[in-house]
Amino acid sequence: MNHDDVIIATLQKEGKPLKSSEIAEIASTDKKExxxxxxxxxxxxxxxxxxxCFYDLK
Structure with a gap:
């Protein structure tokens, strides 16, 4: 699973806007990536x- 898919899956699962650091923490992935x-x-x-600083799905 690439980082794009990880971001989209995390936002779908959480159902609310998240910061990049929160996405990285939930997905156990490097924040810079x-x-x-x-x-x-x-x-x-x-x-x-x-x-x-918050991101969400369209």
Whole structure:
């Protein structure tokens, strides 16, 4: 499972906006890798930031 899939699965499971550090902690993954994937997913329109530093599914 790549980092994009991990982020999407974590957001679906939690059902609420999360910080990148929370996603990394829940997924037991490196925060820097999660942040790179988050930027890509936001650019692709798959996730968005409802408020500063939080991310959620569209």
């Amino acid at each position: 999660i942040e790179k994937s988050i930027k890509k997913l936001v650019a692709e329109g798959k996730i968005y930031s409802p408020k500063r």
